[in-house]
Amino acid sequence: MSEHFLSVRDAIIERRSIKKFNGQPVDREQLLTIIDDAVWAPNHGNREPWRLVVACGKELFALHDLLRDLTIPKWQELSSEDLTKQMTKFTLPGGYAFVIVPEDARQKERLEDFAAASTFIQNMQLLAWDKGIGSCWKTPGFLDNPKFREALKVQPGERVIAMLQVGYFDDIPKAKERKTSAEIVTIFGE
Numbered sequence: 001m002s003e004h005f006l007s008v009r010d011a012i013i014e015r016r017s018i019k020k021f022n023g024q025p026v027d028r029e030q031l032l033t034i035i036d037d038a039v040w041a042p043n044h045g046n047r048e049p050w051r052l053v054v055a056c057g058k059e060l061f062a063l064h065d066l067l068r069d070l071t072i073p074k075w076q077e078l079s080s081e082d083l084t085k086q087m088t089k090f091t092l093p094g095g096y097a098f099v100i101v102p103e104d105a106r107q108k109e110r111l112e113d114f115a116a117a118s119t120f121i122q123n124m125q126l127l128a129w130d131k132g133i134g135s136c137w138k139t140p141g142f143l144d145n146p147k148f149r150e151a152l153k154v155q156p157g158e159r160v161i162a163m164l165q166v167g168y169f170d171d172i173p174k175a176k177e178r179k180t181s182a183e184i185v186t187i188f189g190e
Helices: 008-014 028-038 060-071 080-091 107-130 146-151
Strands: 051-055 095-102 134-138 158-167
Touching: 008 107, 028 051, 028 095, 028 107, 060 080, 060 095, 060 146, 095 107, 107 134, 107 158
Parallel strands: none
Antiparallel strands: 051 095, 095 158, 134 158
């Protein structure tokens, strides 16, 4: 398999959030390599304010069970077909990375840490895209659920800020228009 490398500009412009994965698993070593490279994100004071809980491989089954229990009310009453249909949003990604940051009591540091972790997540998305792996950064409400936090071993003073689904896909979504500099920039003094 030959590797295709994108320019930084191409990676930024061409990357899409993938919501329809094809179920192909993501190799753990490849995901860990992406994480090893993503840590070069800029971060204040070189604090590297992130840690991750990753699931790809056999542990996905236990994660699917947890997600089912937390997100599908009365799932036991559904037919197997209906349950499978509702679970596809969780079962088709080939892997997951949950990003956890400290919740510093100092507002400035807390905001810096969140911003740094956000650049780390963007790095992961761009690096994955360069390898033909799609991703979607999600922030569902269950990230704060005590049962979910316990399952991920999230400590007091920490917060799960992202569920990054990763995986392979068959179709690339169309690009949505973005604002231009003319729409978002004010020249100082004008």
